[in-house]
Amino acid sequence: MRYAIYFTPPSGDPLSKVAANWLGRNPFSGEAVKTPVIRSFETEEIARLTVEPRRYGFHATLKAPFRLDEKFTERDLLSALMHFASSAGPVTIPRLQVAALGHFFALVPDEPLPELDQLANDVVVAFDRFRAPASDAEKARRRPETLSISQLRNLEQWGYPHAFEDFRFHMTLTGRVEEKDRLRVARILDEFFEPVLNEPVDIANLALFIETRPGAPFEVHSLHPLAMPSLTGSGTGAGRKKSA
Template identity: 50%
Template sequence: MRYAICFTPPASDPLSLVAANWLGRNVFSGEMVEPPAVRGLGIHEIAFHTAVPRRYGFHGVLKAPFHLSPDMSEAQLLRDLMRFSGTVPPFRLPRLEIARLGNFYSLQPSAPCEQIQYLASAIVQEFDRFRAPLSEAEIERCDPDGLSAAQFANLHRWGNPYVMEEFRFHMPVTGPVNAVDMPRIEPALRTIFGPVIGELVMVGNVALMIEEGAGGPFRVHSLHPMGKVSARRIA
């Protein structure tokens, strides 16, 4: 079993509902969802291109999946995540946009966001004590020979190459897409997500996600509201 600390909008948020339809699974309930009808794309094609993010559910990772250290408990993790979340004020992301990162597509902020960078870095540092050390097999899966010096150092210090200055917040909506399919996938994503990414997204909670069995799907275990109670009411 693994845990991850992420951001995802509340279950009732329009963005969450659209993402669940596109990915074919609700990250809160774990229930499978019928994919939308998209001109030029068959249901099986959508299922194929969303297979990877469907397993992880709609989210933006803040601390990548980790095994719990043997001397830590889930209760301790929950307690400390609740305490930590109350110390960070809510904020809004810059407008999200469909963006290609390598050969897969994500929703990404259209401008740099210092608050999400700070939040991710703080969580990586604050909760590193909960993370069990990586096994040799896990390190090899990160392809250490293909990493930059900074990414290699991050891998061995924090268990993930893409943290701190190397972090880039994104919410994946496809797995790898080959160049032949990109001209059909990208317009479909703009059609599906266009109506719900015009509004600024409030980052008002931190989600603890849990993997259902080894290699199983992830789901939201709990949402932890950010900021003091009085600040949440104002927001």
Template identity: 45%
Template sequence: MRFAAKSLHIALPVSTIPRTKALRYALYFSPPKDDPLTGAASLWLGRDAFTGETYPAPAYEQLGQAEQFELTADPRRYGFHATIKAPFALAASVTEKDLMAFAEDFASRTPAFEIPELVLGQLGRFFALVPGSLHQPLQDFAAKVVKSFEPFRATLSEADIIRRNPEKLSDSQRANLQRWGYPYVMEDFGFHMTLSGQVPETRAEVMKAILAERFAGFTGRPLSISSLAVFVEETRGAPFKVHSWLPLSGAKS
């Protein structure tokens, strides 16, 4: 399934995004607002990060609404996405206006590309849509975003570092946390669009079967990386919202 990029970036109505400085920003990949994958994932997770609309949990014979709602709580707060540059506070020397001007320019100079195949994956105890195999253009794109936007990121607080449990990270992940503010970048980056929180081992097969059926129309097919989305978290712990969806419109080399 191929997703066409829009010619202009999508910004939400002024009424939905306060112009005050958000606590944190994030650079994510998201399909377009009206893309069928965005709709399917939003209904599954229970919230649309573009509109803020919420939905009741779907009910299955083997997975009740209350359990499904609990198992999707974490990805529901973040909204359907793949992390490219993890949430960060702005450095004191820059403003939201600076960030957005740079993001729009970056997107206008960066060409869209495709992941050859999207599949359902299980990463530890959570499920996500992932590439069928390592795709170097995707790795290169993610690294470029992390490096290019680094001047906008405030240094992590000690509390934020501790929150990442550095003692449980590999040497390279700890180095990434110190250098880039997030462990899973560069060689440790793995593109994933999260569909669940931590699923108990006893419920993993049920969850896998439900997700395989629910997202069958999107797996085994290419996914167009056609955008860079700026998400905002207005207060710590609040749901992340789409601030702007920026099409990658650079010329292909």
């Protein structure tokens, strides 16, 4: 079993609904969602593009998937997560945009947010004691030969290469997209997500996701509200409209 600490909007949030429709799975219920019909885009192509992010569910990584150290139980992890959330404040992303990150596409903030980067840094450090050391096979899956020096250092120390100065908040929408297809895929993603991109997104919870067995889909175990008032003055009251 592996655990991960992610951000994902509540299940009823419009962004969650649109993302589940695109990815083809609801990580809260674990149920498949019918693949959308998009003109000039084959259903099979959408299914192929989303096969990897579908397994992980719509999310932004804060603490990458890890096996629990044998010194701890799931109850210990949950207790620490609730305590951390009660002492951390929400962050509001004014607007998301579709962006290409290397060979894949994701939703990212359209402006730098140092307070969001700091929240991610704090999560990485606070929960590392629960992480069992990465095995050689787990490290190999990160393709260390492709990583920078700082990413290799992060992989060794924190079990994940994209932390601290190498962190970028993103919510993955596709797997690898061939260069010849990227302009077309970008255009379709912009159109598909356009109805929800102009609404602010409140990072107002931490989500515990669980992979029950190797290769199984990740599912939401629980959401933990960030309870401390925002120091930036942009708390949950400024966020997106919730559906009825």
